[in-house]
Amino acid sequence: MERIYEILGTFRKAGPEQLRVDAPVPTPYAAVDPEHLHVTLTAGAAAHLVVLHTTEGTSELTVELAEGAQLELTELFTAGTFSEMTVHQAARSCCRMTTVLLSGANASYRIDLAGAAAENNLGGVFLLGGQEHGVVKLHTNHLVADCRSDSTVKGVAGGEATGEFSGLVYVAQDAQRTDARQQSRNVLLSERARIETMPQLEIYADDVKCSHGATVGQMDADAILYMRQRGLSEAQARRLQIEGFVGDVVRRCGAEPLGEAVLALAAEKLERI
């Protein structure tokens, strides 16, 4: 965790209430435990924003991307925060989101693709152990034509933890040529852990490309055996496998060395699951 603070310390502070970015060259910003934060990127602006949640409180973020704006948004939860985020995207804007729950938080996202050719890409991970209860809610609205969205949320639950993913992709009648993908992939590490996943599509346009899918599985016993045969302990093999499962999402939180630091934190969490 110290490493994360160290990295965020080199970023500019966002907020406490407002962040407005005009610069076209992406600058990294950080917000720690924001209660209400409104983020605006003006036309053509670019930024990288990291939001860290370390308290049990509530957090409300609203993000407004004007035409052609580009935002890389990373959220990390280490407490049972209740957070709501709304992202409003104008034409040709691009928002790449990564969210990592290392705690029983409740994270809700509403994404409005409101301008043609807007693009949203979301990668999420929740790692839950003990008696934690974690929730990721995702509501992606394709309101106009020619937008793209691609979301993958991966869940891992051990102990007696429960995880929940609910995802809705809504495609309005006028949102022709929508390209929307949503995936929910989950692994249970114990008999008593539970993950519920509810991916939904609601489509009113007729010329669209939409796909969604959900899986809930166990650890791959053959892979564990294989790794142990090469000399890894069972614990190491399990950890490596879960790291492999969530690593692609966790590592993508842009602006190195943040990705590796978050992965290290996730690995620590895995030791405790």
Added chain:
Amino acid sequence: MLSVKNLHATVEGKEILRGINLEVKAGEVHAIMGPNGSGKSTLASVLAGNEKFTVTEGSVEFLGHDLLSMSIEDRARLGLFLGFQYPVEIPGVTMANFMKLAVNEHRKYRGEEPLSAAEFLRLMKEKSAVVELSSKLTARAVNEGFSGGEKKKNEIFQMAMLDPKLAILDETDSGLDIDALRIVATGVTKLHTSENATVVITHYQRLLDYIVPDVVHVLYKGRIIYTGDKTLALKLEKEGYDWLINEYDK
């Protein structure tokens, strides 16, 4: 090095190994042949410690240790390597990462310091040459998207990295084209010394053209029913198992 005495093993209550006796000494190459379902892969799995199988009788001594009382990973660290018939894909775990952990676990078991990053990279480079494994593959996730031939090469590459005392290769030749077979088999031969031993489980003589065995065993219905020298494999290739099986079943 390896001494198997009267080994019996079951899976789901069904007896697959029914009294295996096998002695392997350092410097030797043994081939185990036999018809499908005779228990060849089970023998390999039981020696490696696969918990799916239950040993009901017998003993196995490996380098002076009671092998059957050891965990899978300790058997591996002691120097037993199993080349899998179907190497497993592990998404998201890079070969380099995996091998680094494996090599260092072996070193820790022997009381040695872990390798530095530079030493490890040098070792990877040196050993991937043994089986002409492209460095691109070692940067990728373990076996993910590898062709059949690449997976088997990757097994031998890992064998080279871990430098086992005893390597059991379970149908390493299955699913290989002629070129891949030559590379894999030559790789195994290169790794063979007077200090280590190899047990090759195979259906076909063709692998044994490269890896010349000192001893050839025929496994049938969970027992070794015949043991001979390398000429036995040739005879089996030509005449099949019937002459042995008929004699045994009588």
